Amino acid sequence: MPEAASAAAARATLGDSEFDRDTALTPREPGVYALDLSADWTVFGVVNGGYLLAVLGRALADALPHPDPFTVSAHYLTASRPGPALVRTETIRTGRTLSTGQASLFQYDEEGNEVERIRVLASYGDLGTLPDDVRTSAEPPAMPPLDQCLGPQDGPAPVSGGSAFADRLLLKLDPATLGWALGRPSGKGEMRAWFALADGRDADPFALLLAVDALPPTAFEMGLSGWVPTVELTVHVRCRPAPGPLRVSVTTRNLAGGFLEEDAEVWDGAGRLVAQSRQLARVQLG
Template identity: 75%
Template sequence: MTEATIGAGAFDRDTAITPRGEGVYDADLSADWTIGHAVNGGYLLALIGRALGDALPHPDPFTITAHYLTASRPGPATVRTSTVRTGRTLSTGTASLVQIDEEGREVERIRVLASYGDLTALPDDVRTSAEPPRIPPYERCLGARDGMDPSAIPPMTHQIDLRMDPATVGWAVGAPSGRGEMRAWFGLADGRDPDPISLLMTVDALPPTAFDLGLSGWVPTVELTVHVRRRPAPGPLRVSITTRNLAGGFLEEDAEVWDSEDRLVAQSRQLARALSA
């Protein structure tokens, strides 16, 4: 199979936007990125991020925060953007994704606040105590579809190349570790290399850490903040997600994304609900 290039892969097709007036974009939310009946929150953030990148004078998301108000469904959607401030280094904007419900009413699904800049203009100086996650080699990790009932595989799983660290998949055989950890090699199924927009999806693409705590069922995102730190190098990514506290039916998830050159390229934190199956 010929590998897709940035701008020509399934991810680019499914996050495409069509301008309709100043700061307004039409989109079609793909059913290929659903888990259950809802569209994945990271995919939605990437689509909105693409609209903001077109509307703002700077190209790359530096920090983007989304509040998920109602579950999005496959089908037509509109993204409305507004420029809040423009500076030499950063520009800030807001965006809302809306859909028309079954009764013909407009419903806001997501509201976003973001600051954009130019990742290629950043200095090379790095001072960090962070280290890449220790994950076994790709070939010794487990594919997301290994041993699963094909009828139970979410559509989104077919769009990504996910190879899980065996130490973090005990939950799949009824033996969760209780540590609240997920680690994996990550890429897109068609071989498209990562870029800043795809990183917005990557941070929300692994199984929920709630599974490793012994819970099952839907884990909808309430709020998600992503910091994009570098433009990723070509090749597979390594993703680590952890939670330290589940209380009152809510948990936090902290994600780190590392590229093939051992650079930390994205970080995120989200608040999610842990719903019983």
């Protein structure tokens, strides 16, 4: 292992990053892991779906022979709360370039019954072995520089209990997608922001699983409010991101029957599309 990589691994082991510390798992038996879901990654007491995806992503990286998530599909079954949780993984298939597994996260209800919170099916490989050939018509989102975008600290005082998740991030939103915060939503299903971890840790493939679900819901800019729970989320990780803040763009084209889709793209500082996602979410109408 190169010296820099070895040093980075040592720092992660020491837990100097909140993200590494709060997604760490304790093996209990082969394929089974325990952890405490941290309240630091909640919004009004509910654990963020991207953080949960990163937790399960780490469990599968440990259980499977390949290190990197290529595609991860998650179904969110019940709302997760801070506290003890158990992750069970299953290896479905292993091959030379890809391996596939599934993982589920469980917690206990007030009566002591085990409740499945989220179930994931994923394929893993090694992003470092992929060819450099890129042929794409995709373009990075047009956004103002980071210092011209706005974060939670630029607005009014946060609502009590609602800022734990935001405090873990450096999240600066494009002012063009901030009409909802001023009581003047544009009516367009668009949200764009610069994204980084607040403690300075550079993003890796597991942080990309967090980034796709880190922005405020596009429903806000469509004039809706309230919780927008994820039903299903699929993420494609395309390459390891370059160091530095990422640009995240999320769009919605169709809201019908109380459900909307969100398509997210994550771009790194080298101008590469490093992750894509689509999720189906519920909205509160009326």
